[in-house]
Amino acid sequence: MALLAVARELARTGNVVTVMGSGPPRPDTPYAFKQVPSLRRERFERFPRIPPLRSDVAWEDATFALSLLRSYRPEDFDAVVTCSFPFTHWALRRPARSKPAQIFVTQNGDWPATSESAEYRTFRCDGLICTNPDFFERSRARWNCALIPNGVSPGAFSPAPSDRARFGLPEGPPLILMVSALIDSKRVIEGIHAVARVPGAHLVVAGDGALRNRVSEEANQHLPGRFTRLTVSAAEMPALYNSADVFLHMSLLESFGNVFVEAMACGLPIVGHDTPRLRWIVGDREQLCDTESPDALHQALERALSLEKGSPDDRVARFYWPQIAEQYHRFLSGIVGGC
Structure with missing residues (x-):
């Protein structure tokens, strides 16, 4: 892309x-x-x-x-x-x-x-x-x-009203979004375990991959009734971001990670693994932490959910x-x- x-x-x-x-x-x-x-x-x-x-x-x-x-x-x-x-x-x-x-x-x-x-x-x-x-x-x-x-495309990715019905998502609960291939390095299963500790939160995973069956099994066990996996076109991604409350990405290190910039452009609070490389992209305003620590990750998710979605970070313009x-x-x- x-x-x-x-x-x-x-x-x-x-x-x-x-x-x-x-x-x-x-x-x-x-x-x-x-x-x-x-x-x-x-x-x-x-x-x-x-x-x-x-x-x-x-x-x-x-x-x-x-x-x-x-x-x-x-x-x-x-x-x-x-x-x-x-x-x-x-x-x-x-x-x-x-x-x-x-x-x-x-x-x-x-x-x-x-x-x-x-x-x-x-x-x-x-x-x-x-x-x-x-x-x-x-x-x-x-x-x-x-x-x-x-x-990121400035005309496509920007704050907009939520449209959860478009994706068949529940209207009430806080929605945490992961956009990720279902492979080991993306740590989607660890994300499922983390969201399971957040009362009432609903996890949406947009992506596919070899671990799709295991992801479904883990979600059925740990997030019954609080999990949705879907695949959407690139054109629908801005609406999906804007339907979420928090963006979560669990990879320990990415070559870049377009998803972070897309989430930033839509004004979503971001939870990700704290590295200098990711700080170079998102700055210091996001809820970065040691995602390998369940307690640190839980606290970061709670902080992010307490924030209101806002305007894009000024740093987005350079991307x-x-x-x-x-x-x-x-x-x-x-x-x-x-x-």
């Missing part, structure tokens, strides 16, 4: 942008869209985990890269941008007489750029876009880097997509001009 937002803004300002992806046709976008088929990651949830096929996402990436090789002509582009490693990264670097500048974005982590083991030793790029200061400091001595965060895209434009122009 982040790269699509950047593509949209770059195309709006006069750049010629092509997006290659596996989603449905996008006839109303300012960029050109070329559909590249792949097999969805859900089909690979029970497949073996072997290097470099380390996850269902890697299996999906491999199927996408095979299709990409048939659609991608290096000579057609001045620069290519991806956040997928290793297979898409390898496909974009395939031998050609004219090679575009290779730009990698650390949306999913910086280990391809920093690790010297296994397949990570094959990583190469002409420009590395780091989504947080930690990644930037680790890589700036080795790669041509820029520190550019992710962003608006037009400003982020301008940073991409300057970085890409410098690299392409120097090639």
